[in-house]
Amino acid sequence: MCAAPLSRRDSPIVAIATAPGRGAVGIVRASGPDLSLLIEAVCGRSLVARLATVLPFLDAEGRGIDQGLAIHFPAPHSYTGEDVLELQAHGGPVVLQLLLARCLQAMPGLRLADPGEFTQRAYLNDKLDLAQAEAVADLIDASTEAAARSAGRSLAGAFSKAVDSLAQRIVRLRMLVEATLDFPDEEIDFLEQADARGQLHGIVSVLDDVLATARQGALLREGLRVVLAGQPNVGKSSLLNALAGAELAIVTPTPGTTRDRVSESIQVEGVPLHITDTAGLRHDEHAADDVERIGIGRSWHAIGAADVVLFLHDLTRSGTPAYDAAELGIAARLPTGVAVIDVYNKDDAAPARGLAEGAVVLSARTGAGLDRLRGALLKHAGWQAAPEGLFIARARHVRALQLAAQHVASASGLIDEPAPELDVLAEELRLAHDALGEITGAFTPDDLLGEIFSRFCIGK
Numbered sequence: 001m002c003a004a005p006l007s008r009r010d011s012p013i014v015a016i017a018t019a020p021g022r023g024a025v026g027i028v029r030a031s032g033p034d035l036s037l038l039i040e041a042v043c044g045r046s047l048v049a050r051l052a053t054v055l056p057f058l059d060a061e062g063r064g065i066d067q068g069l070a071i072h073f074p075a076p077h078s079y080t081g082e083d084v085l086e087l088q089a090h091g092g093p094v095v096l097q098l099l100l101a102r103c104l105q106a107m108p109g110l111r112l113a114d115p116g117e118f119t120q121r122a123y124l125n126d127k128l129d130l131a132q133a134e135a136v137a138d139l140i141d142a143s144t145e146a147a148a149r150s151a152g153r154s155l156a157g158a159f160s161k162a163v164d165s166l167a168q169r170i171v172r173l174r175m176l177v178e179a180t181l182d183f184p185d186e187e188i189d190f191l192e193q194a195d196a197r198g199q200l201h202g203i204v205s206v207l208d209d210v211l212a213t214a215r216q217g218a219l220l221r222e223g224l225r226v227v228l229a230g231q232p233n234v235g236k237s238s239l240l241n242a243l244a245g246a247e248l249a250i251v252t253p254t255p256g257t258t259r260d261r262v263s264e265s266i267q268v269e270g271v272p273l274h275i276t277d278t279a280g281l282r283h284d285e286h287a288a289d290d291v292e293r294i295g296i297g298r299s300w301h302a303i304g305a306a307d308v309v310l311f312l313h314d315l316t317r318s319g320t321p322a323y324d325a326a327e328l329g330i331a332a333r334l335p336t337g338v339a340v341i342d343v344y345n346k347d348d349a350a351p352a353r354g355l356a357e358g359a360v361v362l363s364a365r366t367g368a369g370l371d372r373l374r375g376a377l378l379k380h381a382g383w384q385a386a387p388e389g390l391f392i393a394r395a396r397h398v399r400a401l402q403l404a405a406q407h408v409a410s411a412s413g414l415i416d417e418p419a420p421e422l423d424v425l426a427e428e429l430r431l432a433h434d435a436l437g438e439i440t441g442a443f444t445p446d447d448l449l450g451e452i453f454s455r456f457c458i459g460k
Helices: 036-043 093-106 117-124 130-141 145-155 158-182 196-222 236-244 290-304 321-333 370-381 395-415 422-440 446-453
Strands: 013-016 023-032 053-058 064-073 083-091 224-229 262-268 271-277 308-314 339-345
Touching: 013 093, 013 117, 023 093, 023 117, 036 053, 036 064, 036 083, 036 093, 053 093, 064 093, 083 093, 117 130, 117 446, 130 145, 130 158, 130 422, 130 446, 145 158, 145 196, 158 196, 158 395, 158 422, 196 271, 196 395, 224 236, 224 290, 224 370, 236 262, 236 271, 236 308, 236 339, 236 370, 262 370, 271 370, 308 321, 308 370, 339 370, 395 422
Parallel strands: 224 271, 224 308, 308 339
Antiparallel strands: 013 023, 023 083, 053 064, 064 083, 262 271
């Protein structure tokens, strides 16, 4: 479902703003150019701006549906920039549906809000930029404390300010370059006098810092998809249970116990790790029965979609010809574009010898070596200790920053030439500026807006 088209953006909207189900309090929220008719019909009186008023919510016959708090936020001093009415009732589903139906009946033209339409209107009315609007959804969806705090900083504008500051530096440099283009015969060399090279190199440095921070923020939001892979009975399910700290997967000595994927999300230093245990891989899949063969196929599919594969090896069987041959066969099939960490399990039962650099030795049974594995996962993810000012970011933000960095790098190469092509230099700076504008919404097409806001919950 896409966000509301332009023709519908002026119509008043209403929705239940609290999560489905029973609760102590439920909220029905309305927004539009003028809600005075709705306020009179449902509240039976006008409301003092931004003052919570206890009163009965009335049906069409003047009977009370419920008693609660009503708050009116007149435009433009509201979340959406329009008139906003919040009705805080008891949180029963039937009560809220009755109240919602009453609102739709009371005001002609009032319609149900699309997902994310309240925040979309806040963006369109310049109450939030696009990065801040996305941070609203990220704050709601945050799966760790670090992600929630970082989303809060983005909502407060930390990310937007960093991007805007960088964009302004590029604009100032564009002005210098274009001034030189407009007045080529002037004796004063604008670029030399204003240290254009130094300015551009400073932009490169700052952009690298913002990009590095955005990558950290994107990892904090998206997490890392980790797949446990290996032959049957190497300890994949035991490792999942050890990492999760709970008995999630069945563990038995019988090969092929795990027939399908088992997933769990954990966090390490605030970074979400989405870990999937898979059916044991066999080099000769024809040896498996039909059910296990389907599970193995799903295992390979999960491996192909992973960010990191933990390839588990059994130290108690290492050195056995049949086992080692199967290991080589599985390793040859692992996708080349996916990071692989070799994990040698059962260190408590057999010694580890002659292992490749970067391998992790552990015992899923005793827990020895788990901290080394967690550290290796964070290292593969590119995670560094989270700075206090870290902000949340999305994959599209990282792509936009990478594109801006490419154009700035091209500009840097041009400006270092003895006789730089200023028109090309100006174009590279413009493209870098446009890429940054996509982050905050200055140059964002409507179809992207529809994609972003359609992923919000209804009522927000």
